[in-house]
Amino acid sequence: MVDTATEENVQSARQAFDLPAPVYLCLGNHDMRPPDALRTWLAEAPGFFVNDRPSFSIARDDCVLHVMPTQWNATPYFWDKAMDPHFLAEQMETTRAAIEERPEAIHILCTHSPVMGVPTEQTGFPAAYHDPGEAFRQTVFDLVKSNPRALCVLSAHTHINSHVEENGVHFVTASAFVETPFEFKLIDVTPERMRLSTISLAALLDFAPRYDDSRRYVQGREQDRAFEVTL
Numbered sequence: 001m002v003d004t005a006t007e008e009n010v011q012s013a014r015q016a017f018d019l020p021a022p023v024y025l026c027l028g029n030h031d032m033r034p035p036d037a038l039r040t041w042l043a044e045a046p047g048f049f050v051n052d053r054p055s056f057s058i059a060r061d062d063c064v065l066h067v068m069p070t071q072w073n074a075t076p077y078f079w080d081k082a083m084d085p086h087f088l089a090e091q092m093e094t095t096r097a098a099i100e101e102r103p104e105a106i107h108i109l110c111t112h113s114p115v116m117g118v119p120t121e122q123t124g125f126p127a128a129y130h131d132p133g134e135a136f137r138q139t140v141f142d143l144v145k146s147n148p149r150a151l152c153v154l155s156a157h158t159h160i161n162s163h164v165e166e167n168g169v170h171f172v173t174a175s176a177f178v179e180t181p182f183e184f185k186l187i188d189v190t191p192e193r194m195r196l197s198t199i200s201l202a203a204l205l206d207f208a209p210r211y212d213d214s215r216r217y218v219q220g221r222e223q224d225r226a227f228e229v230t231l
Contacts, residue, residue, distance in 0.1 A: 003030050005037035007044060014045040023047070027054055027069040028112040028156055029079040038077040055091045057098040063106040063189040066095045070113040070157075085113035085136040092143065099147050106189050106231075107150040114155040115140045116164040116171045122224065123217045130158045144169050151194055151229055152187070161198060161220030163227060170227065172196065175218055180209040183219070191231070198225040 001017070002009040017023045025048035031037065042052050050056035054077060058065045068091050073082035099107050115137050117128025144150040145167070152170045159176040161183070174185050181202035188195045198220075202209060219225070 001025055001028070001031055004033055005031055005040050006034075007040055010040050010044040014047070017048075024056075024058065024067060025049065026067045026110045026112060026156075027077065029070070029072055032069070032072070032077050032079040035075070035078050055088075055094065057095065059098075059102065059105070060189075062191055063108060063194075064098065064102050066098060066107065066109045068095055068109060068111045070111050085132045087111075087139060092139075096143060096146060099143075099150060103147060103149070105149065106191075106194055107144075107147055108152045108154060108187070108189075109140070109144060109150065110154045111140075112156050114158055114162075114171070114173050115153055116162070116166070118158055118160050118162045118173070118217075119164060122160075122162060122221060129160070141166075141169075149231070152196070154185075160218050161224045163196075163220070163224040170196075170229065174198075175220075180211050181219070182209070193228060193230045195228040196226060 001013045025031070027041070031041070038054060041054070042049065046052060050058065054069055056067050058067070068087060069077065070085045071077070071088055072079045073084060076088055113132050113136060114130055115132065117131030120126065120128060123129050140153060144153065148168070150169065152172060155171070155173045158173050159179060160173055161175045162173045164171045175183050177184055181200045182205070183198050183200045186197050186199055
């Protein structure tokens with residue numbers, strides 16, 4: 001949400017996202033600097049979290065969203081260029097308990113680091129882009145396999161729309177909302193299905209954004225931008 005979590009930036013973020021709908025934040029790596037970033041978020045924008053906790057679950061009738069910020073080094077909730085994605089033991093325990101508490105609901109996990117690298121078929125690169133490594137991937141696999149209705153893992157970090165399905169779980173990353181063409185994800189959940197779509201705001205702008213066609217892979221293929229799961 002911000003480049004650096006200064007008091008001024010966090011206050012600006014709170015004002016910018018004062019919307020007629022609930023807004024929650026899954027802290028990204030830039031949101032976690034400087035070292036006292038978490039203290040600043042909780043002091044200046046507590047409404048982005050639940051019960052003053054940066055890792056939390058939001059339960060609704062048909063689904064439960066679990067917010068688990070990625071940790072990046074040995075200091076919890078602090079990023080200083082290190083890229084060792086993992087979770088704290090407390091995050092794992094509370095999220096697993098929350099998943100097991102609602103076996104009938106659809107579960108969506110939201111974190112910052114991608115679980116899968118962006119496929120080579122999408123980018124044309126020689127290897128998967130921004131692959132987080134097998135250790136982090138296996139940690140997430142172990143968490144979501146506890147419930148067959150844990151259907152989706154949402155991530156960011158890459159600024160790329162991607163979608164990989166593995167054992168019935170949909171691993172999704174999103175492009176950056178503040179970059180051309182200014183897109184966001186809409187996830188519609190009912191007891192019978194989950195539908196994801198990608199919506200662009202470019203046509204509503206009062207200026208003509210520039211677009212780098214050589215990086216069109218960022219917006220993803222159709223399968224990266226929309227899908228539906230029927231239960």
